Amino acid sequence: MCIISLRTQDNVTRAASIKLFKLADTPEAMAAMSAAKIEKAIYPAGFYRNKAKVIKDIAREFVEKHSSVVPDEIDELLKLRGVGRKTANLVVTLGFGKPGICVDTHVHRISNRWGFVKTKTPEETEFALRESLPKRHWIEINDLLVAYGQNLCTPASPFCSLCKIAAYCNRVGVERSR
Numbered sequence: 001m002c003i004i005s006l007r008t009q010d011n012v013t014r015a016a017s018i019k020l021f022k023l024a025d026t027p028e029a030m031a032a033m034s035a036a037k038i039e040k041a042i043y044p045a046g047f048y049r050n051k052a053k054v055i056k057d058i059a060r061e062f063v064e065k066h067s068s069v070v071p072d073e074i075d076e077l078l079k080l081r082g083v084g085r086k087t088a089n090l091v092v093t094l095g096f097g098k099p100g101i102c103v104d105t106h107v108h109r110i111s112n113r114w115g116f117v118k119t120k121t122p123e124e125t126e127f128a129l130r131e132s133l134p135k136r137h138w139i140e141i142n143d144l145l146v147a148y149g150q151n152l153c154t155p156a157s158p159f160c161s162l163c164k165i166a167a168y169c170n171r172v173g174v175e176r177s178r
Contacts, residue, residue, distance in 0.1 A: 002087045003055050008045045016042040020055075027068045030059035054082035072096040085123055093139045101129050102142040106149030113153065115170030 001017040008016075020041040024030040030038075038052035045051060058080050062068050070091065071077050077088035089100035101107075103122040107129075111117045117128040133141065145153075152159050160166050160177035171177070 002090050003051050003058070003082060004042050004045050006051070006087070007047065012045055016045045016048075024059075027059045027062035031056060031063050051082075057081050058083070070095065072098065074100065085126060089126070090142075093142075097139075099135055099138045101126050101133070101138045103129070104142065104146065105155075106153075107142055107145045109155060110145050110149055110153050113158075113169065113172050113174060115172055118172075 001013065004016050004020070005013040020030075020038065023037070023041055024033050033056065035049075035052045035056050038055055039048050042048045042051060042055075061080055062070060066076075072092060072095070074085070074088040074092055077083050077091055078085070086102055086104055089102040092098045093100040093102060103126040105122070108119070108122040108125045111125055111129060112119060116132065117125055119125045119128050129141070130138075149155075152163055157176050157178055158174060160169070160171070160174070162178075163169070
């Protein structure tokens with residue numbers, strides 16, 4: 001589901017994942033499926049052809065190298081083709097309840113806009129937040145800032161007039177707001 005979600009809206013991800021997991025709900029079953037069948041199941045997710053190959057490869061690696069068990073360590077997950085820091089953190093936090101900071105475009109943009117961090121990439125933001133954000137907030141920051149970023153603190157022309165914390169925001173990079 002994490003792979004399908006990349007650059008894909010949540011409702012499309014959910015529908016595609018449900019369809020795929022009805023066809024194959026174990027790494028063995030997923031690895032045995034053809035890439036074309038996975039493609040058909042996850043369409044219309046963005047980049048569905050590439051994601052189908054990645055999903056098949058990851059399932060195969062789970063079977064061959066991890067006894068069909070999803071690794072619970074970020075460094076192990078990063079060894080999988082198509083898995084970056086955001087996905088690895090998402091898996092360890094939501095899948096295993098372990099501390100991690102899932103930095104997507106919203107977390108990166110908003111943390112910098114507030115002036116809480118001063119970074120150029122999501123990876124730099126993750127490590128800066130690990131240094132400055134209390135660990136008890138690591139898992140929840142993504143959920144909070146994704147909704148906030150989609151609805152209020154939008155990339156272009158954020159709704160600063162409606163924001164309850166506008167007085168504490170440095171508005172870094174905000175040229176126009178509503």
